[in-house]
Amino acid sequence: MAVKDALLALLADGAQYGYQLKSAFDDATGAAWPINVGQVYTTLQRHERDGLVEADGEPDEDGRRPYKLTAAGREALAEWIDTPIEQPIASRDEVSMKVLIAVATGVAPAMEVVSHQRVAAMETLQSFTALKRDAHAEPLAWQLHLDRLVLAVESEIRWLDLVEQRLATVDTESTASDAKPNAQKNSHGQRSAR
Amino acid sequence: MAVKDALLALLADGAQYGYQLKSAFDDATGAAWPINVGQVYTTLQRHERDGLVEADGEPDEDGRRPYKLTAAGREALAEWIDTPIEQPIASRDEVSMKVLIAVATGVAPAMEVVSHQRVAAMETLQSFTALKRDAHAEPLAWQLHLDRLVLAVESEIRWLDLVEQRLATVDTESTASDAKPNAQKNSHGQRSAR
DNA sequence: ACGGACATGTAATTCGTTACATGATTTC
């Protein structure tokens, strides 16, 4: 739900046919997100199907098939540009999901899952930082992308720290009253079979 | 690529049939990620196809169809648990993509896109913070989920700030030497037709 | 008698992604 719109923008910006759109995309994003050319063509077809884009008939003498935006396409592009992207409250994050599942079930000690993930995230952070250090000659887009990655991983680490704290407090609280922190909540299933 | 594994974990933890897995998932995650029951069944089918899960024959007298993990399923689960989730360097972020496309093309003033997005992110942050404030009675999973969302939005805002800075410096630098900061790079297409 | 929770599924769509197949032109 994004490459789609990027292609509209690149079309509006002067690119015309599939292969060209692919390299325009690489240039614009500093090749941050490798994209398969095939995807460009399928996306273009879908856009054509949806009336956002049109190619007049057959490929030209050079074997190229130039597309252009339709009015609807320009409208869709304008809407993408104007409408900020919102973080949905139900936003799916794999790390959160894994941690929450670990906390809720008995399949593994939640604390271990968290600390494993934390170690991995720290390593990732270091590798990204190293890349940033040597990226002064790289295109701006690539540098910005690296900045985004660093900030994202940092926020993941912060969250993992926070989870560790919360888990620690929950544990110490419950050892004073309840003895089974990680056991099944018994809130699902086991409802009077028959 | 996550609900999939979560279901394996819930199966290992005692849940057995589709509907039960659905509510176990809701409980475990504090209903942070609403999931359609249909998805549980289709996922279960795929798992069965892949030999990770098996149901003996037909539904029981109560119309239920209890599944259990196979050896391969337990292995897949163990691998999911042990292997930390890595942030791929090519990780696709819609906000980054939109901003980078705006910077690279002439479809819209990049600064405006950034500040629009920033306003939206600030609003989202406020709404999430408000939810957190009133969430003391909510399940731990839900609170942790909110924490994750807040940290994620904060890191988005930090990145947008950074982009604004970078864009400002690039602009002032280029006004001293080059006059066209936002124009097409001419690195794609226009390669000697014929 | 009705609604809601319990329980199972199918069909269809979307977007992203990969692997494959084909051929012309350019460059070394």
Next chain:
DNA sequence: GAAATCATGTAACGAATTACATGTCCGT
């Protein structure tokens, strides 16, 4: 003449999502 780049596409898959269809059981 071989390899890289340019250029087009198809087939198929994965995962998430939505909408729909069906039926039981329980409580009020």
